[in-house]
Amino acid sequence: MIHTLTLNTAIDMNIFCGSLQPSSVNRTQRTEYCPNGKGVNVSLVLKHFQQPTHVMGIFGGFTGRYIVEELKKQKINVTPSWVQAPTRINVFINDGNNEYKLVNAGAHIDDECKQQIIRHLDCIRPGDYLVISGSLPPGIESQFYVEVMSLCKQRGGKVILDISHPALRQLLELNPLLIKPNDDELKEIFNLQVESIQQVREAMQTLHQLGARNVLLTLGAKGLYFSDGCQLWFASAPEIELVSSACAGDAALAAFLSHWLNGEDIPEALALASATGADVAASAGLGKLNRLEALLQQVQIVQL
Numbered sequence: 001m002i003h004t005l006t007l008n009t010a011i012d013m014n015i016f017c018g019s020l021q022p023s024s025v026n027r028t029q030r031t032e033y034c035p036n037g038k039g040v041n042v043s044l045v046l047k048h049f050q051q052p053t054h055v056m057g058i059f060g061g062f063t064g065r066y067i068v069e070e071l072k073k074q075k076i077n078v079t080p081s082w083v084q085a086p087t088r089i090n091v092f093i094n095d096g097n098n099e100y101k102l103v104n105a106g107a108h109i110d111d112e113c114k115q116q117i118i119r120h121l122d123c124i125r126p127g128d129y130l131v132i133s134g135s136l137p138p139g140i141e142s143q144f145y146v147e148v149m150s151l152c153k154q155r156g157g158k159v160i161l162d163i164s165h166p167a168l169r170q171l172l173e174l175n176p177l178l179i180k181p182n183d184d185e186l187k188e189i190f191n192l193q194v195e196s197i198q199q200v201r202e203a204m205q206t207l208h209q210l211g212a213r214n215v216l217l218t219l220g221a222k223g224l225y226f227s228d229g230c231q232l233w234f235a236s237a238p239e240i241e242l243v244s245s246a247c248a249g250d251a252a253l254a255a256f257l258s259h260w261l262n263g264e265d266i267p268e269a270l271a272l273a274s275a276t277g278a279d280v281a282a283s284a285g286l287g288k289l290n291r292l293e294a295l296l297q298q299v300q301i302v303q304l
Helices: 038-050 061-073 111-123 141-155 168-174 183-190 197-210 248-260 266-281 292-296
Strands: 002-006 010-017 028-035 054-058 077-083 088-094 099-102 131-132 160-161 215-218 223-228 230-234 301-303
Touching: 002 038, 010 061, 028 038, 028 061, 038 054, 038 061, 038 183, 038 248, 054 061, 054 111, 061 077, 077 111, 111 141, 111 183, 131 141, 131 248, 141 160, 141 168, 141 292, 160 168, 168 183, 183 197, 197 215, 197 223, 197 230, 215 248, 223 266, 230 266, 248 266, 266 292, 266 301
Parallel strands: 002 054, 002 131, 010 088, 054 077, 131 160
Antiparallel strands: 010 028, 088 099, 215 223, 223 230, 230 301
């Protein structure tokens, strides 16, 4: 079972309009809503690829109920931890030329809610995987990551991390199975540049030395890399017309896991990850993932 944990869930509101004018009424062309939060996205895409998944996370108010109801409609098992304050709404505006991202911090999380999360981790069994994704909401400190990872390890589970918190460097000491940084996170957290293949090699070596067992490095339109500590692969990115990059990395991770955790070839897993990320980037939210076959034809895999 692949469990996902999202501590800062959200509803994404994707607005499409003409050129924005200040101090004027700007009429929208259309608006789309979708349940969000990085781990939620991973589970939604895992479900698309017919992989068993279970969502854990923090939800609140009418917005939190909406996300839980939408997940249940899609036959995804969800175990919510509840707070009173509404789950945040993030706004993404596309005016035909530019994308504007308005991301809220999220509601304050109390100690009772944190204990709910800890109790829900009892579901993890030996051989399970726990994907921890996304930001920390107000009220939760980075030490909570350590507590969650330690409990998962005690129960025989393996941890996959996709977080942008500075604590990621210290969390590598707990030897996560996989991490999925992007170039901005490598620069901000580890002071690593990845503008050349040699820099990618050096960055991967550093991450493995710090404790990461496997690394999936996503670079948006520049493609993605995977390293298992012995070998390095590169997957190119298909050319698309960008609509929103908000969920692309989450989708790429889920697509990769859907193959890799089942023991399938790394090149196939990387190709699917690249095509899936591109499909989502060309859509509002996660889209319908109905262009994968065509996008896969554009992906080139190289073992470096």
